[in-house]
Amino acid sequence: MSNNNKNYTLMDAKKAEEIVRSNVKKRRRKDIVLKSIGQFAIFVALSFLVFLFVSIFAKGIPGFFQHYVTLEVNLDQKRLDPKGDLSPDSLYSGDARKLVLEALYKEINPKGRKQKKAAKKILSSNAEIRVAQMVLENPSLLGKTIPITFALDDDIDSFLRGYIKRDTPESDRRINNTVIKFVDVLVEKKLVNYKFSDYILSGSASRSPEIAGVKGALIGSILTLFVCFILSFPIGVATAIYLEGFAAKNRITEIIEININNLAAVPSVVFGILGLAIFIGVFGMPRSIPLVGGMVLGIMTLPTIIISSRAAISAVPPSILDAAYGVGASKLQTMFHHVIPLAIPGMLTGTIIGMARALGETAPLLMIGMVAFIVDIPNSIQEPATVLPVQIFMWADFAERMFVNKTSSATIILLVFLILMNGVAIFLRNKLERRW
Amino acid sequence: MVIMNYNNNNMDIETKTIGNIFTENPKITSRNVNVFYHDKQAINNVSLDISSKEIISLIGPSGCGKSTFLRCFNRMNDTIDGCKVEGNIVLDDQDIYHPSVDVVPLRAKIGMVFQKPNPFPKSIYDNVAYGPKIHGLASTKDELDSIVELSLKNAGLWNEVKDRLQSPGTGLSGGQQQRLCIARAIAVSPEIILMDEPCSALDPIATAKIEELIHQLGKNYSIVIVTHSMQQAARVSQRTAYFHLGELIEVGLTKQIFTTPQDKQTEAYISGRIG
Numbered sequence: 001m002s003n004n005n006k007n008y009t010l011m012d013a014k015k016a017e018e019i020v021r022s023n024v025k026k027r028r029r030k031d032i033v034l035k036s037i038g039q040f041a042i043f044v045a046l047s048f049l050v051f052l053f054v055s056i057f058a059k060g061i062p063g064f065f066q067h068y069v070t071l072e073v074n075l076d077q078k079r080l081d082p083k084g085d086l087s088p089d090s091l092y093s094g095d096a097r098k099l100v101l102e103a104l105y106k107e108i109n110p111k112g113r114k115q116k117k118a119a120k121k122i123l124s125s126n127a128e129i130r131v132a133q134m135v136l137e138n139p140s141l142l143g144k145t146i147p148i149t150f151a152l153d154d155d156i157d158s159f160l161r162g163y164i165k166r167d168t169p170e171s172d173r174r175i176n177n178t179v180i181k182f183v184d185v186l187v188e189k190k191l192v193n194y195k196f197s198d199y200i201l202s203g204s205a206s207r208s209p210e211i212a213g214v215k216g217a218l219i220g221s222i223l224t225l226f227v228c229f230i231l232s233f234p235i236g237v238a239t240a241i242y243l244e245g246f247a248a249k250n251r252i253t254e255i256i257e258i259n260i261n262n263l264a265a266v267p268s269v270v271f272g273i274l275g276l277a278i279f280i281g282v283f284g285m286p287r288s289i290p291l292v293g294g295m296v297l298g299i300m301t302l303p304t305i306i307i308s309s310r311a312a313i314s315a316v317p318p319s320i321l322d323a324a325y326g327v328g329a330s331k332l333q334t335m336f337h338h339v340i341p342l343a344i345p346g347m348l349t350g351t352i353i354g355m356a357r358a359l360g361e362t363a364p365l366l367m368i369g370m371v372a373f374i375v376d377i378p379n380s381i382q383e384p385a386t387v388l389p390v391q392i393f394m395w396a397d398f399a400e401r402m403f404v405n406k407t408s409s410a411t412i413i414l415l416v417f418l419i420l421m422n423g424v425a426i427f428l429r430n431k432l433e434r435r436w
Numbered sequence: 437m438v439i440m441n442y443n444n445n446n447m448d449i450e451t452k453t454i455g456n457i458f459t460e461n462p463k464i465t466s467r468n469v470n471v472f473y474h475d476k477q478a479i480n481n482v483s484l485d486i487s488s489k490e491i492i493s494l495i496g497p498s499g500c501g502k503s504t505f506l507r508c509f510n511r512m513n514d515t516i517d518g519c520k521v522e523g524n525i526v527l528d529d530q531d532i533y534h535p536s537v538d539v540v541p542l543r544a545k546i547g548m549v550f551q552k553p554n555p556f557p558k559s560i561y562d563n564v565a566y567g568p569k570i571h572g573l574a575s576t577k578d579e580l581d582s583i584v585e586l587s588l589k590n591a592g593l594w595n596e597v598k599d600r601l602q603s604p605g606t607g608l609s610g611g612q613q614q615r616l617c618i619a620r621a622i623a624v625s626p627e628i629i630l631m632d633e634p635c636s637a638l639d640p641i642a643t644a645k646i647e648e649l650i651h652q653l654g655k656n657y658s659i660v661i662v663t664h665s666m667q668q669a670a671r672v673s674q675r676t677a678y679f680h681l682g683e684l685i686e687v688g689l690t691k692q693i694f695t696t697p698q699d700k701q702t703e704a705y706i707s708g709r710i711g
Contacts, residue, residue, distance in 0.1 A: 249517055319554035323617070325515055326550070327567035327624055328543035337566070338556060 056408050056415075063402075063409030066197045066210055067157045068149040069123070069186055071103040075135060077142045086139050088132075096128035100150065107189060108182045118178040122186075124151040126199075126211040151199065152192070154209040154402040156183055160192070163401050200409055204377050205386065205394075209402035212395070214410050216377045220290055220370070220385030221359060221417075227294020227381055228301060228358050233351050235298075236305030240347070243306075244313040245335045264303035271300040272367025280368060287369030288384040296364045301354040308350020312343035345432040352425035356418050362389040388414045451483050454698045455688035459487035463628060463658050464509060469523035471504050471513065471682075478504045480682040481523075488627070491654040493669035493690070494662045496679035497705065502662045505679065506630050509660065510546040511539050527628075544571050547621030551633040553613030555605035555620070560597050563605040563616055564588060567624035583623055591619035592649050611642025618649065622657070629653065631661040635668065647672050666706060670694050678702045 011019075079099060083090035101120065110119040127150040134148065135141055151157075155174045158164045160183070170177055186192050203213025239260075247253045275296035279285045285292050316339045324334040340347075365371065370386050371394065378385035386394070388410060395407040450468075451457060462485040471479035479501045486492055494502040504513065511532060513519045525532050532542055544567070555563050564584045567573075574580035584601070588594040593615045597608070605616050614634055621629055631650070635643040650659060650672045663669050669676050670690055677687040678699070686693065686702040697703040 317554075319550065319552055320556065321515065322512070322548075322550055323554040323556060323620075325512060325539075326510070326543065326548040327570075327620060328540050329566075329570055330540050333570055337570075342557065 056411050058408075059405050060408030060410075060412040062161070063405030063407075064197055064200055064412075065194055066199075066402075067152045067160045067192055067194050069104075069152055069192050070147050070149045071100065071107065071191070072145055073099055073103045073131060073148050074145040075099070075131070075141050075143060080131070080135055080142065086136070088136060091132045091136055092129075094132065096131040100127045100131060107191060108185045110182070115178055118176060119182055121153055121175065121179055122156055122182060124153050124210045125208060126151060149193075151197075151210045154400055157210055158401045159183065160187075160194075200406070201413075205373055205375050205391065207398070209398070209400045209406055212403070212406055214388065214391060214413055216374060217386050217388045217391035217410070218413070220293075220374075220378055221387040223290035223378060223381050223385060224293040224297060224365075224370075224387055225355055225359055227291055228297040229351070229355060231295055231298030232301040232305055232354070236302050236351070236354075237309050237347055239302075239306045240309030240313060241335060241340070244310050245331060245339065260303050260306050264307060267363075268300055268361050269363040269367060271296050272364030274299065275364060276367045286382070286384070288372045288374065288386075289382055290370075290378065290385050290387075291381040292368050293365050293370050293385075293387065294381065296368055297358040297361060300361065300364060301351075301358050304354035304357065305347075305351050308353070309343070309347040312346025312350065313339055315346065316342045345429040348428045348432070349425045352421055352428075356421045356425075359387075359417060359421065360389055360414065362393055365390055366393075388417070451481065451684075453483070453684045454686040454702075455693075457484050457684070457687055459485040459490070461487050463488040463527065465524075465526045466508070467524040467526075469505065469508060469521065469525060471501070471508065471522070472520045473516070474518040478682050479508070482679075482682075482684040484677060484684060484687060486628070486658055486660060488658050489655065490675060491650065491659045491661065491673045492675040492677060493673035494660065494677050494679060495664075495666060495669050495705070496685075498664075500679040501682040502677075502679045503632050505684075506632055506660055506662050509628070509630055510543050510548055512548065514539065540571075544624045545626055546628045546630060547624065547626035549614070549617050549621055549629065549631045549634045552637050553610055553617055555608070555613050555616050557604065557606055559602045560588075560605045560608070560616060561601040564619050564623045567620060571624055573624065587619040587623035588616075590622055590653070591615045592645065592652075593619055609642070611638050611645060614638060614642070614646060615649065618646075618653075622653070626657065628658040628660065631659060633662050633664060636664060643668070666694070678705060680705070 076099060077084075080094040080096060081090050082094055100123065104119060104123060105116070108119060110116045130150060131148065152160070155164065156179070159166075159175055159180065164173060164175060166180065183192075197213075199211045199213045201213060202215050203211050204216035206212040243253060243257065275292060279292045279295060280287060320338050320342065321334060324338045329337065365387060371390050372384060372386065373394070374384050374386050376383070392407055392410045392414065395403045395410060464486040466485070467483045469479055469482045470477060482501075482505060494506060496502050507513045508521055508525060509527075509532075511521075513521055521533060523533075527542070527545070530537065556566065558566070561584055564587050565574075565580050568580060568583050574583055585594060585598075588597060593612060596612060597616075605613065608616060614637075618629075618634075634650075635646050638646065647668060650661065653659060654672075654674075661669075661673065673690050675687065676690040676693040678685045678693065678697075678701075680701050686697060686699045688698075693702065694706060697706055
């Protein structure tokens with residue numbers, strides 16, 4: 001009986017303290033374990049990120065530069081401008097190529113047909129166009145002999161970067177010994193220099209990596225995103241306002257809500273198929289144009305915008321609604337005078353995040369033909385175009401060595417754009433945010 | 437409990453309420469009001485008159501339905517999902533729950549002040565000017581300026597804010613914010629002001645100022661005030677209505693309710709035994 005009673009008495013204070021203290025150690029150990037697991041997870045994630053960035057930048061930064069050769073070209077008026085009217089027609093039919101090659105021959109002195117053939121491989125095929133363009137822009141150059149820098153062919157560029165090794169057997173090399181000899185001569189004469197590429201930002205799609213650039217894809221991306229924004233922002237925000245502020249809460253709105261949430265999780269390629277079937281199949285719109293691409297991305301972005309806008313609207317404190325209704329504001333006035341001004345930062349953030357996702361999207365655009373090889377820079381949303389991620393996808397597929405660097409360079413440009421857009425989102429949010 | 441039958445305006449009223457629910461010159465007459473939140477009944481058969489330029493306080497323990505009843509008068513319950521109001525509330529011979537009634541002019545006529553001060557995140561000026569603007573009460577800027585000035589003066593806030601009308605209303609102290617909300621309510625020239633525990637978030641000094649203000653406003657407006665503080669009810673109101681579990685138990689002159697309550701529950705609440 002007395003034993004039984006003892007069980008019911010409270011523990012001695014000192015003993016309790018001891019037990020608590022021993023427990024504390026155990027508990028603290030658990031805390032430390034959990035903390036270190038978390039830190040390890042963050043470390044792994046960060047190291048992947050660092051690895052990704054290092055590899056992209058290591059390849060991509062050299063992609064922004066390339067080797068050039070400077071040659072003294074005699075801009076002979078008769079041969080450059082056979083018709084003599086300085087029209088583009090005349091200039092492009094002129095013999096710019098011969099003049100450039102003559103300037104090159106003067107430096108390296110090729111002997112015979114074979115050596116001349118090898119010498120022709122040194123310069124980019126773009127050299128003659130460059131001369132014609134220079135003259136077109138500044139006709140006063142005609143008749144003068146001036147130094148002009150030309151891009152070297154991508155194989156020579158690869159060789160100068162060390163991607164093509166001198167000690168590889170000649171039969172396995174993309175350039176033969178004669179060409180290497182000529183390049184050595186040019187290097188010795190200090191005519192070759194390595195500088196920021198003229199083409200990566202202002203060039204358009206090309207099979208020759210030394211003159212390929214992202215301008216066409218960049219403008220295509222901007223046009224596509226423009227269409228996407230014009231379509232998805234008003235519709236998305238209007239849907240959110242209606243669903244949050246005006247729609248009755250019944251089965252129909254519930255079904256709509258579930259469907260919107262489901263749409264946000266639909267794989268993007270499905271939207272591409274939808275666009276292909278409806279815009280191109282039913283409405284007969286042309287393929288590869290930013291208008292269709294933007295509409296497809298717009299539909300894809302809609303759920304994101306609707307969901308984030310609704311969240312922003314419902315985050316407005318109900319006391320503000322009470323205040324507005326209390327002084328007799330109608331539903332519309334309450335919405336437009338009080339709720340939307342408070343919700344707009346959230347709406348914009350959601351929209352820009354949705355647009356950033358659309359900017360990086362490739363799959364749906366492949367479905368509607370924006371993967372075509374398009375050299376011309378698009379001037380309107382109705383002209384065929386491609387977009388940055390698709391350009392990256394295409395370059396990654398090309399065999400030439402220099403496209404490896406170009407792919408990473410284009411990725412950097414895409415990342416810069418994404419960071420800019422997110423920066424704008426943060427700026428707008430901070431600027432428009434009002435505290436209450 | 438006694439069931440009393442009154443005959444008023446050719447309408448038979450069945451009510452369990454003790455005391456006189458009628459007034460001589462009613463501004464609002466409510467008859468057999470029931471309020472439901474989905475299936476739950478929050479207000480059970482409440483009838484009460486409110487006369488013009490009187491201050492009546494609604495007291496009772498938490499969840500007794502006094503705030504719900506208050507929000508019936510300007511149809512603020514409409515904004516709550518699943519809330520259904522039955523019965524008859526007449527304001528100046530107009531049934532305010534009639535389908536043809538627009539809540540906008542109704543709410544312009546019945547101002548409301550809430551428990552937590554809720555100024556708009558705008559300037560002090562815009563807070564007060566908002567109501568007159570949306571209702572088109574001022575045609576010129578000068579008119580609007582004078583409405584804002586008078587409203588702030590009547591709310592006893594003018595001297596404190598006249599030099600910073602463009603600074604945000606949310607930057608004021610709690611008591612000042614609540615007076616700003618009162619100024620916002622009276623700026624649209626209402627006839628009735630509903631106050632839902634206007635002092636519960638304020639310190640005693642701010643509370644004293646608001647009570648003084650309520651006293652002043654009572655000369656020009658009908659004021660229905662919900663309060664948890666019996667002292668406040670005793671200080672500011674002429675009549676008091678005691679609610680319990682969705683029913684109006686007893687109504688009468690404040691003096692009489694606090695000194696000689698007729699009902700046992702009322703007495704228990706007032707003496708602090710329930711609530």
